[in-house]
Amino acid sequence: MPLNYSKWDALEISDDSDIEGHPNVDHKSLVRWKQRDIREKRELRKRQIAQLEADISCNGVLQPRLRTIADEVAAQGPPWFSALIEKFQTSPSPDKPPTDAPEQKTYDEMLLSLLLQVWDEIKKTGVDPRDPRLGDALEAGLRKHIKQMDEHQEKLKKELKQLQEEAKKKITSDDIHEGWESHYQPPAPAPPPIKGAKVDPPKQIGKATATEFEVINPKGVEAATETFKEATPSTTSTDDDELPELTPSLEEFSRLPLRGYEQSWEFIKSHRDVMVPGASDALLVAAFTAESNGQYRYAQQCVHQSLLIQYCEKLGGDGVRVFFKKMIDRDPRATAVFEKDVADTYGHLKERVRISKAEATAAEGMEQIQLVPEDPSQRISFNVPDGPPPEHLQLEGEGLEEVNIEDVRKMLQLRWDVFEGFAPELQEALKTQELDRVNKVLGDMKVDEAEQVVKMLDIAGILNFSEGGIRDDTGKEDKGKGKAVA
Secondary structure, eight states, X not given: OOOOOGGGTTBOOOOGGGOOOOTTSOHHHHHHHHHHHHHHHHHHHHHHHHHHHHHHHHHHHHHHHHHHHHHHHHHHOHHHHHHHHHHHHHSOOOOOOSOOOTTOXXXXXXXXXXXXXXXXXXXXXXOOTTOTTHHHHHHHHHHHHHHHXXXXXXXXXXXXXXXXHHHHSSBOGGGOOOTTOOOOOOOOOOOOOOTTOOOOOOOOOSOOOOOOOOOSOHHHHHHHHHHHHHHSOOSSOOOSXXXXXXXXXXXXXXXXXTTOHHXXXXXXXXXXXXXXTTHHHHHHHHHHHHHHTTOHHHXXXXXXXXXXXXXXXXXXXXHHHHHHHHHHTTOHHHHHHHHHHHHHHHHHHHHHHHHHHHHHHHHHHHOBOOEEOXXXXXXXXEOOOSSSOOSXXXXXXXXXXXXXXXXXXXXXXHHHHHHHHSOHHHHHHHHHTOHHHHHHHHHTSOHHHHHHHHHHHHHTTOEEXXXXXXXXXXXXSGGGBOOEEO
């Protein structure tokens, strides 16, 4: 049988005699220079490969987020673009590429720089913030940069492939491995569950044998045991349950596009901390928050990714591979069931957000401000002005000689201006001098608005109290009613 020596083709072997040089130059020095040149080129290629891999990985994170931003700007317009810039400037995420580079920028800082660049390009075209074409210009600018990033990403991948193929042409010391040598490496520990997740306690394997003791006075022992239980505080009582929160990996996972099963599959393979207890619940909490804030597209993405994790968990130990194989192959039965579940779950979440907002509005409306005399023997009346102060104002009575008539005129004018600034229904209630009618009008107002009205009534001297000042006892009455007591 002929022997195959092709596996040695990649082995770089040379004799010192192959190196030719000048007769006046030491031959050993030429050999060392040649060896050093080979090693330097090899190290340079390693650094270039590492840099390209880091750039490709960073762009892989930025690309889906930038596409999501473009979709949201197209749906919600320039206000969403401005809100994103403010968010990246005031509360950026600390998540950044895992490199040792000094002053490495975070992902949010990179996106902020790109958004500001898009804005500068739009301003140079003459589109101002009030221009109705601003939304289309912002979307077009984002789409242009997405296209440029995609093209740059493909270029980087080609360069990386060329360098990797060049590195494999020759066998180096890094490729030499000793046979029949085993170095045991323990598996990496499982990532921890999401903060605030409810994890079931581990089940006890096997049956525990119970040992019974015969006692002389069983009733006395039972009574002592009950007394001990009552005196001992419960160790199972906990504080209010904490809602699960998104980790940086889950936040990045939630930004992946709808029905982007290939991207989700690749992301899960490289991020073990996505498939952990509480991840699906954290995504649903984020979806509820996003829907409440008007981020409808992002809420759908969170629901989609949450159900994706749930389906993988329900399919058993190999559920992730089974689920994604069906979805990537576009199995019509599997995709129809999953996408219908996503639509139904999002519809239910949307309805829950609507009900929650309605309940919050109703609860806010239950609080009222009411005027009640502090002393039951007192009576609240209202000094309602008939009109502005007359041109010729005279003061009559003892002790009024030193009073500045202009100050009085200003006070009367203030009272009239305040009264004229009230709503017509409040003016009519004040004219009747009936406290119940005034309180009814105040009860129909929001708490902060009613507080401002009471404050202006007191400043203008329309409220007639035996003692000055108003104390706000909001919340001390039943049914959330407050009262302002003189």
